[in-house]
């Protein structure tokens with residue numbers, strides 16, 4: 110992978126290192142290294158004053174640190190305005206330059222230094238690390254909430270600091286705010302005293318050493334759910350208190366049980382003095398693991414649509430993911446964001462591991478395959494994929510490291526590692542790593558060495574290929590029988606992107622029979638191909654699948670003889686994980702242009718009515734919808750849509766299980782497009798048709814409205830108007846904005862596109878949730894004119910928006926298209942000039958689905 114050698118700004122910084130003529134942009138890796146070597150014992154005392162409606166907050170800071178050798182020191186401060194500063198009690202006129210403040214060498218000392226700074230920083234509805242949320246649902250007074258969100262490098266937009274993960278500091282926070290506000294931060298409240306003008310000053314105890322991105326506070330009229338022994342505290346805005354009392358209790362229970370389990374699994378007690386969870390409406394992420402004070406997106410806990418069992422388990426996974434970070438990320442932190450996967454990969458993997466132990470009946474590893482693997486494989490087979498370890502030359506680029514590679518591939522690869530090492534060595538390696546680096550920082554090879562030490566297995570080659578190399582293997586099987594016995598079985602691999610790379614792979618090959626139990630044969634494929642000796646002379650199987658139990662990471666396609674057998678028999682395969690893996694393999698064959706999408710669709714139409722497994726039904730319906738909307742010809746779609754509509758309506762009304770009725774209801778919403786289908790949606794909205802046992806929630810209704818608007822239903826506009834009247838809540842206003850974005854009309858698209866890029870007061874989650882509606886699958890003609898502009902806006906988006914927004918933006922605009930012309934436009938843009946290298950990779954990742962769509966349509970035009 111190409112990496113810029115040394116950024117120009119860094120050269121200037123290094124050339125002028127004795128007197129910093131020009132400060133570098135962002136935080137170059139070298140600056141971070143140099144500071145980490147020179148600076149230690151960092152302590153921040155921070156005071157902010159929060160007043161309702163104010164566009165800024167006044168901040169006072171006392172920063173203490175030790176300096177090893179006398180030299181100028183750069184502090185990071187990227188936003189806001191300086192009022193005054195002193196270094197070791199000498200007043201100074203500090204200047205902000207390229208997001209830094211230079212503390213001059215002649216005012217510093219070796220050993221302890223004290224810096225005092227007064228400043229103002231902004232608070233806004235979007236685009237700033239201090240976000241204001243106004244609660245439209247609060248009957249009394251439209252209450253206001255303010256919260257911080259700094260990851261990966263926005264602490265330096267809120268106060269001057271050393272904004273790098275390996276300069277951990279001890280924070281003491283003091284907040285002055287209206288006296289009816291509740292304030293949550295990393296540490297416990299130490300004191301609260303009355304201040305002038307109905308304000309109150311809240312002081313928090315000093316934290317343990319934490320990275321700047323993990324420091325946080327949330328303030329506003331939050332209410333805490335009633336305290337209960339052994340359960341972590343949970344805070345919610347006051348207008349949702351009653352709902353939270355009814356619906357959020359399980360969140361505290363799963364966190365408490367998870368805490369117990371993880372403390373024992375890691376052989377490390379919970380690393381911080383307390384653990385709170387705060388529900389934040391419209392939070393940019395599902396959750397953020399601030400040390401001792403996790404923020405969760407309110408919508409991930411208080412569901413806006415009628416939830417299924419699976420939705421509840423996904424919520425538990427989220428809670429356990431953020432909880433795991435308290436050890437993996439907060440207690441031991443990656444040294445730099447190039448090792449982001451260390452915290453995200455493990456949090457994700459351990460969340461499933463914990464849930465599998467706490468809820469042994471839930472088939473959690475099947476869920477892991479369904480939720481984790483497809484996203485990982487989808488990115489990892491594109492030309493824009495990256496290694497798990499990603500060079501980050503400047504912290505400015507850290508946002509680009511977030512995505513399916515760290516959230517999905519890394520846990521998938523860890524599952525393979527746990528299989529290779531065995532459960533006990535895997536656990537002992539983790540324990541050793543956490544013990545040796547507690548409250549400090551570490552790198553991926555520290556972890557690999559810990560695994561090597563406990564297992565005695567050399568892992569350097571394994572890590573080189575899985576952590577440092579990009580891409581993934583495609584594994585093929587070939588077998589033949591003679592006289593009713595297997596005469597030959599071999600597996601082989603090649604890089605899906607065509608390089609000569611070969612990965613070390615360990616897998617369980619399943620020999621499957623019609624009338625007897627499956628036989629598993631272990632294979633360790635370390636070269637290009639392997640003859641599996643253990644299988645020779647076994648009874649001739651019906652079909653062979655090379656990744657039973659889902660231990661290995663790669664694309665596992667069925668050979669043609671096995672594929673035919675699977676297509677004929679898949680409905681009768683009782684083991685849910687096996688059935689799911691085989692369905693996954695068939696879908697891979699569609700995306701790989703081996704199986705015609707029309708032939709594939711015949712299978713779910715035949716088998717879905719009998720599918721009782723909620724998550725499998727859900728993923729089959731999602732694949733079917735993709736095939737209908739993207740892959741098949743219009744004639745095929747016209748043939749299949751009425752069948753799906755009829756099936757969805759029938760199952761929505763008559764499935765025995767409530768969860769399945771909800772899944773089918775959502776499928777009807779997604780696939781209805783004929784007048785009859787749309788009529789059903791309207792009947793559900795106006796109450797003439799009910800999904801038995803399901804009480805529609807506001808977002809269920811809004812999703813129906815959005816579908817009607819997008820399909821240009823004659824009653825769409827009236828329905829939207831009626832829903833606005835019916836639901837004028839804060840959420841309702843957001844969802845109305847989303848629904849309107851789907852209107853198939855050029856003026857609307859023009860107005861929205863401008864709003865997305867130019868309206869700074871539009872909350873980010875409103876825009877993010879509208880992207881899909883704006884680019885509704887059937888509106889590619891209307892949205893095609895915006896494709897190029899959407900690509901051209903990427904640098905602005907990378908700069909201004911929170912982590913996941915850019916990927917959502919790109920995916921929505923590119924997936925909104927299905928044609929070769931749109932594909933050509935994306936590639937023309939890639940050739941058009943200087944494009945930031947990591948934006949280029951993101952575009953190559955996103956265009957892969959369009960490439961596949963065009964290839965599938967070309968190969969299977971009918």
Ligand SMILES: [Zn+2]
Pocket residue numbers: 430431434452453456
């Ligand atoms: Zn995470």
